[in-house]
Amino acid sequence: MDVSSLIHMAGDGPNRFLIESLSRINSQVLINQQREFHKALDQVLSEIAQDCLKSLAFPQMQNRSHDIISAVEGTCEWLFQHKTYRSWAACHRGLLWIKGKPGSGKSTLLKYALDKHEARDNALVLSFFFHGRGDELQRTPLGLWRSLLHQALRQAPSALQDLVDEFETKRKQNGKPGEDWHWHEEELWPFFKSSLSKVLKTRPVWLFMDALDECGKENAVRLVEIFKSLLKHLPSQSKGCRICFSSRHYPILHLDDSVLEVCTENENQGDISTFVDNQLAEFQARTSSTIPTWITEHASGVFMWARLVVEQALDLDLGGAGPGEIEGEIHSIPPDLDKLYRQLIQNMKAASQKLIQWICFATRPLSIDELRWAMVIDADCPHRTLQDCQCAKHYVPDSVRMKRQIQTLSCGLAEVSQAQVVQFIHQSVKDFFVEKGLSALDGNVTSTEAAIRAHFRFSKICIRYLAMEEIGCSTSYNDFTFLRYATTSWVAHAQQSDARIVPQADLLALFAWPSNNLMELWVRIYQAIDKYSDGCPPTGTSLLHIGSRYGIFGLVTATLQSTDQTTTVIDVADEYGQTPLSWAAWNGHETVVRSLLEAGATVDMKDDKYGQTPLWWAARNGHEGVPVLPSI
Numbered sequence: 103m104d105v106s107s108l109i110h111m112a113g114d115g116p117n118r119f120l121i122e123s124l125s126r127i128n129s130q131v132l133i134n135q136q137r138e139f140h141k142a143l144d145q146v147l148s149e150i151a152q153d154c155l156k157s158l159a160f161p162q163m164q165n166r167s168h169d170i171i172s173a174v175e176g177t178c179e180w181l182f183q184h185k186t187y188r189s190w191a192a193c194h195r196g197l198l199w200i201k202g203k204p205g206s207g208k209s210t211l212l213k214y215a216l217d218k219h220e221a222r223d224n225a226l227v228l229s230f231f232f233h234g235r236g237d238e239l240q241r242t243p244l245g246l247w248r249s250l251l252h253q254a255l256r257q258a259p260s261a262l263q264d265l266v267d268e269f270e271t272k273r274k275q276n277g278k279p280g281e282d283w284h285w286h287e288e289e290l291w292p293f294f295k296s297s298l299s300k301v302l303k304t305r306p307v308w309l310f311m312d313a314l315d316e317c318g319k320e321n322a323v324r325l326v327e328i329f330k331s332l333l334k335h336l337p338s339q340s341k342g343c344r345i346c347f348s349s350r351h352y353p354i355l356h357l358d359d360s361v362l363e364v365c366t367e368n369e370n371q372g373d374i375s376t377f378v379d380n381q382l383a384e385f386q387a388r389t390s391s392t393i394p395t396w397i398t399e400h401a402s403g404v405f406m407w408a409r410l411v412v413e414q415a416l417d418l419d420l421g422g423a424g425p426g427e428i429e430g431e432i433h434s435i436p437p438d439l440d441k442l443y444r445q446l447i448q449n450m451k452a453a454s455q456k457l458i459q460w461i462c463f464a465t466r467p468l469s470i471d472e473l474r475w476a477m478v479i480d481a482d483c484p485h486r487t488l489q490d491c492q493c494a495k496h497y498v499p500d501s502v503r504m505k506r507q508i509q510t511l512s513c514g515l516a517e518v519s520q521a522q523v524v525q526f527i528h529q530s531v532k533d534f535f536v537e538k539g540l541s542a543l544d545g546n547v548t549s550t551e552a553a554i555r556a557h558f559r560f561s562k563i564c565i566r567y568l569a570m571e572e573i574g575c576s577t578s579y580n581d582f583t584f585l586r587y588a589t590t591s592w593v594a595h596a597q598q599s600d601a602r603i604v605p606q607a608d609l610l611a612l613f614a615w616p617s618n619n620l621m622e623l624w625v626r627i628y629q630a631i632d633k634y635s636d637g638c639p640p641t642g643t644s645l646l647h648i649g650s651r652y653g654i655f656g657l658v659t660a661t662l663q664s665t666d667q668t669t670t671v672i673d674v675a676d677e678y679g680q681t682p683l684s685w686a687a688w689n690g691h692e693t694v695v696r697s698l699l700e701a702g703a704t705v706d707m708k709d710d711k712y713g714q715t716p717l718w719w720a721a722r723n724g725h726e727g728v729p730v731l732p733s734i
Contacts (some may be wrong), residue, residue, distance in 0.1 A: 151259050154269040157279035158252040160239045165521045166231035166312075170209045174380055177373035178207075178214040184369065187215075190344060190362045195333045197326075199357065200348040202366030204530035205406025205439055207373065208348040209312050211366060215346065216310045226301050227308045228253050234316030235525045235532055237466050241317050243325060247290035250309075254297050261300035265293040281634035295332060302340035315349040316529060322349060330361070367403025374401050374408050381412045389425040393432055400437050406528050407439050410446070413514060443534045446513040447543065453477070453496070454511040455543045459556040460524075461516055462535050463598075465591045467523045470504055475584035481562035481608075487571045488582075558599035558608075564592035565612040568624055579631055589627050590637060597652050606656030607664070613645055616665055621645055642676035650682035650698065653691035658682075662701050672703045679709035687717070 147155065181187050190198040202208045209231070220227050230249045232241055239245030255262045268289075269279070276283040301307060309329075314322045329345050336343055357363075375398040379386070382394045393415055401408040411432060418428045436442050447454075460468060460476055468476060478497045485491045498504045505518050515531045518524055526532045540552040547555070567573075567588040579585050596609065613620050625639050632638055639648070649657035665671050675681050683703040686694040699705070706715050 147256075147259050148266070150270050151255065151262075151266045153273070153279075154266045155252060155255055157269060157285065158248045158255070160237075160245065160248060162233075162237050162240050162521070163245075163249050163252070165519065165523070166233040166236060166240060167213065167229065168521075169519045169525075170213050170231070170312075173210050173214045174373075174377050176376045178211050180369055180372065181211060181215060181364070182218070184364060186362050186364050190346070193342075193344070195336060195343045196345070197329060197333060197361045198344070198346040199361055199363045200346065200366065201351055201363060202348075203402075203404055204350055204533070205404045205528055206366040207370055207405040208350075208366055210405075211370075212310055212312045212346065212348045219308050219310075225306045225308055226254065226257055227310075229310040230312070232311070232313040232316040234313065234529045235461075235467065242287075243317060243321050244285070244287040244290070246311070246317070246325070247287060247294055248285060251290060251294055251297070254294070254301070258297070258301050258305070261297040262293065264296065268293070291328070298332070298343070299336065299340070302336065302343055304341065306342040307344070309343075309345045311345075311347040313349065313529070314347045315352065319352075326357070333360075370403055370405070371398065371401075374398050374403070374405060377405065378408055378412055382415065385416065385419055391425050391429065393429055396429075396432065402437065404439055406530060407437075407442060410442060410514070411435055439530060440534055440538070443515070443531065443539060444542070446515065447539055450511075450513065450543060454513070455540075456480075457508065457511045457516070458535055458540060458543065459559070461512075461526055462532060462540065463553060463556045463560065463595075464587075465594050466587075467525055468587065469583075470501055470508075470518050470522050470524055471583045472587055473508075473524050474498055474504055475567065476560075476563065476587075479563050479566050479584075481559050481566065483563075483566050486569075489572070491570075554599050554601050554604060557595040557597075558604040561592045561595035561599060562608060562612060564588035564595065565609065565620075568592070568627070569612070569620055573627075574623055579627055585627065586631055589624065590632060590635070593637065593648060593652055593654075596648075596654050596657065600654045600656050604656070605660075606654065607660040609657055610645065610660055610664055615645055615661065616671070618644055621648075640676045640678050640680070642674075644671070644674055644676075644682075646671060646674070646682045647676055647680070647685055650691065650694050651685035651689060653686070653689060653694055655691075655693050655697070658694050658697055662697065672698060672701055673707060675707070675709070678712075679707075681707055681709075683707075684709055684715075 182191075187198065190196045200208055200212055213231075216227070216229050219225070228250050230246045232246070234241050239248065251262065251265065255265065259266075272283055273279060279285075298307060311325075314325060317325070326347070329347075333343060333345065375394075378394045378397050378401075382391075385391065386394055397408055397411050397415075401411075414435065415428055415432055418431055423431070436445060450458075456477060457473075460473060464476075474497070475491070478491050478494055479485075483491075485494065491497060492499070498507055501522075508516050508518060508524060512526075515527055516524060517527050526535075536553070537549055540556070541547050541549045544552045544555065564587070567584050573579070573582055573585065576582070596606075600606065621644060625641060625643050628638050629641075646658065646661045648654070649661060662672070672683075673681050680688075681703065683695065683698045683705070684707070686698060705717065708715055
């Protein structure tokens, strides 16, 4: 066969172009296959890595992002055309600050950007949404690092083998994670830093963080400095790393020219107009009202203000008000968000105040089922059984009606989240009530006094619940909705209320002191439902132990004054051999230690567990100021 013609064909220009094109395509296919192979390899988690993943996770990790309302169609699109955003997205490494007034739509905007970037090929996209109204891990750097490492380990496990190794070592040496030991912020940050450097060798990284200000001023400033330093010291040959965070204008962050900024209220008037027109479309079609235009013009870049005013307009329309009346009412609304909140709460009743107090000052957000009991029981509750409580006129038996009650009592400022947790509709609402609103509802006392009174009220409600007859007679505690909260939180509320304006002697009456029966029941319940927590009390704990351990001076004083057998009570030991004085010295509560010493507490009693005296515990924990001296 004569192949010369074939050789000639291969040398032709057009055919050479075809062959070279096929070669380039094959090369790109090979690169894509290699990329997919490494991506698939990264997704294979060992059993140990899966256990490590579980140790980093926490139940509320995704709650906040799910609660954020998605952008109305046609809004937020300006961000991708914004010069500053485009510069950040195109740079090799950069930090972008989306800043704005409270309620200006920062969270919705950041979520919109995140959703668009999650589809990027081969990039590692990480996110965290701080939540100032949420649980501790939702509003602290520890929660941030746990969440980011969880996402990174799930998507790029090969970059976190050192974390998995550390997890396995801790598990072998210390026991079960979450019970015998916990992750700490200081140990997790270095793992994130090292893993990022490894990932960036092969993949770009996009990191989005929302509401940085809701983790507290000190933490927010520190985190920004951490991420600035991280970007500055990345190897020059690494892939692109871009970090975007949102926050209010304060805390004032010390940012240099390397940090790019987008200010929401300067850019979102078109979005507010689209939102208002969308919500009032049917009303506008019927009335040709100027209200939509008026709302947009007076919103001053604050979506939350526009949302609340729109809701008022719709409520008035639903109630049968005419266009003129509605316009008059809407035009009288204050243009400031705080003043609008104050106007909304003018007609709040006692039940409203209690609801607002619970949402503001609960040790963690309450579920709708927990709140049902928190609302029906009170400090002076006459009921002794849960059945009697269920027959009370204020008891709401079903969740549908409970949601309506929350909406009504809060004047639309509270909601039930997707996770069935009761919360304010926005962080600015909580800020308003804590700083101003509750003091106005509570007879114009100071905000501090309002908080103290609320906490003392809650400590008594929790104890009232613990004392219900059904709980004392039960051997299983799973069916008592409010029991976990009451058990784990009454002490924290008592701590927060320890001041002269509240009579701590009330707690003695609730516990029927000097009887220790209810205290013993509380200890048994705590050990049954949360045995491994730091707050779980040992068997033999008395009310005086609790007051001494947590530095509740008013409770200690009331307890000492209420008994004739002071020496017997004051030196009683729990199962660890710890006396009230030991606990007070251990935790450095100087005023409590002085009171116990003046009442005749024995200084040199050694505990059974460690064989140490109160003086040793004070010195060991760095409480040199505690007056437990050998000469006493």
